[in-house]
Amino acid sequence: MRHNFIDRYANLDSPLHVLEARTKILGYLSLIAALLLMPGRNDVVLLVYAFVAAILVGASQVPLGYIAGRSLVILPFVLLAGIAAPWTNSFDGARFMALATRSFLSVTILLLMTSTTPFPELLRGLQKLGCPRILILNLGFLYRYLFVLTEEVLRMRQARDCRRAGRAPPRVELKLLGSMLGSLVLRSFERAERMYQAMLSRGYAGEFPVLAPRRFTWRDLTFLAGIALLIVSSFRYAGR
Amino acid sequence: MHIPDGFLSGRIWLSLDALSSVTVLYAARRLRVQASGHTVPLMGVLSAFVFAAQLLNFPVLGGTSGHLVGSALLAVLLGPLAAFLTMVTVLIAQALFLQDGGLAALGANIFNIAAVPVLSGYGIFRLAGGTQSHGRRLAIASFLSGWVSIELCALCCALELSLSGAIPLRVGLPAMTGYHAILGVAEGILTSSVLVFLSHTRPDLIRRGAGSRLPVADWVAVVALVAVPCAILVLAGSSNLPDPLQRLLASADPVYGRQGESEPFLSPLRYREFLRALTLIAGAIGSAYFLGRLMRGKRSKL
Amino acid sequence: MTEYAIRITRLSYSYPDGTKALEDVDLDVRVGERVALVGPSGAGKSTLLLHLNGVLSGKGMIRVMGKPLGDTALREIRRHVGLVFQNPDDQLFCPTVFEDVAFGPLNLSISPQEIPHRVERALRDVGLDQSIRNRPSHHLSHGERKRVALASVLIMEPDILALDEPSSNLDPRNRRHLIELVASLPSTLVLATHDLGMVMALCPRTALMDRGKIWADGETRRILADARLMEEHGLEVP
Structure with missing residues (x-):
């Protein structure tokens, strides 16, 4: 049986794979939050996020088909929302599309996080972040x-x-x-x-021992700074 | 049933994230006091069990299929606190491994699929006297706890989606609760057949989990858990709020907020522009992707 | 006194449901000795091994390296007795090989700086490549997992090694490697197995267990050649 459906691409070599787990958790999480909290229906901003997601997917070397296939999980909800759309007070195709786009981009970013990080590292990162x-x-x-x-x-x-x-x-x-x-x-x-x-x-006495995490490098700082820049500028643009 | 990102409005997912993290921290802290040594590996293996059990599908209406959710079953086997944390583990794993449920919507999913079904399943199982009895009584109590837990879960889901303005209650409520009334029957039958099976082979297991009472402090916490989000939702839904609060809520709401500020760029009503924009966008996104891929080439040569 | 690594006197144990698993077992093992426990499935071999480091505690007296087994000395005893379980999936419970092998030493509060070196040495001792350490255990083959399980115990440098069916489900080559590896270890050995070939290769002494009792204890050659005794207890002369 194939055992790798979880972190199948987690051991590739790419600029995203070398980042520390905490960097990716924080970075992608704030990217998703910003995407979902973006005020208004500014399509240009959504496009910029799609653009960034595309660059990241490309840089991650994870096959496109994998990302596309996995992001289909949102389909039932998109369909339900689509069916329900005529019942809403003001049918609005653009609003529906913005909703679907946001949802699709969030799934893509989530996929990026899990498919560029081995799960044990992700766990260590979550633990260091106070989980x-x-x-x-x-x-x-x-x-x-x-x-x-x-x-x-x-x-x-x-x-x-x-x-x-x-x-x-x-x-x-x-x-x-x-x-x-x-x-x-x-x-x-x-x-x-x-x-x-x-x-x-093996000497268990109620506490699990903790291993030291990896260190942050300049790469992590660059990544986080880039994301912060994107989020701040997109909010300023959208809030204009 | 797992809500993906993008369908909940900011105020809903933010408040449910906050609520769920508080609940998880509280439960983790309480469990550390109560748990005996082997609870830790047991919770771990049972979370893997729930994850694996969801691979066993059974057919439902019209080609769709359902699977065991397991909240009520875990509540009986482990007691409410450990069952809640085990379900939270399963939900995190499903979001990370299978993209079942979004990351920002995790709080909502924890509320819908872990907190509400575990508590209701546990409460109903105890109220129906499942702990004391064998056979028929046990089967009925566990069936009820399974069915109600699923139905409440669907109800919460439909409420959140309609409050977010994604799917109106008129459509969402009958669709979700109707479909899950059928799934709930399956969940009830599975819960009761597993528990009846265990009551024949290892009756001590059921006794141990369901017998663990929630202390008063935890009941207070539970009431707060139910009351606070209800209050928030009701408050958020009513328009009689003081203006600044109303504006604060609206600002965290991408769907409601700032209606009609600018003509939407991608309105499908303007077909020619729409088509032209679509090709442009596809081209831009495609080239962005290949730009990204190029970064690898440079790195690996270095 | 301390020339005995293990002294068990009149040990009895029943499961919580009342089934008798061990009945008046006596067994002495000298330091450096290699003893095989043979017997049919359900004879109580695994239960006996679980008593050696106090995971189970029945009625009777157990002394390990001269000290009686009681609650106070448990952590100390677990450092002396390394127990390798039959199924590596039970023994390896961490996300990665490194964490599994490091689990014991971290619990024994060995300094964190020293642990990577120790893990490296333990993996080398069982003949595994260093690249394996960051991989999850479920990606390994059964033979590799058995070795990692052994490494996770050897890293604690136990005086007494207790192996439960170490050769089960191993292919002939991996089994031969395992026998060579165990033969090269200096520690006292208690080996519970059906694999009589392995017993003959490793252990000069054999104790035959069945239905919770020890029926024969002596030279391996003599016991394994006794056709009547062997067949009476569900075994075959190899």
């Missing part, structure tokens, strides 16, 4: 065991598909799924027990 320890630990465990559990799920699904022909009626289908999930929960509990034993065996 609660328990969430960081949980995310680390999730990342580690996601694949172990996914493989179990896929094996169970194969076993299920082998034993039946075609789709069963929904009731039966759900019942099957329920017992599969039940045994999966049970296995998870047992695994947690063994993990805890393994942790104790």
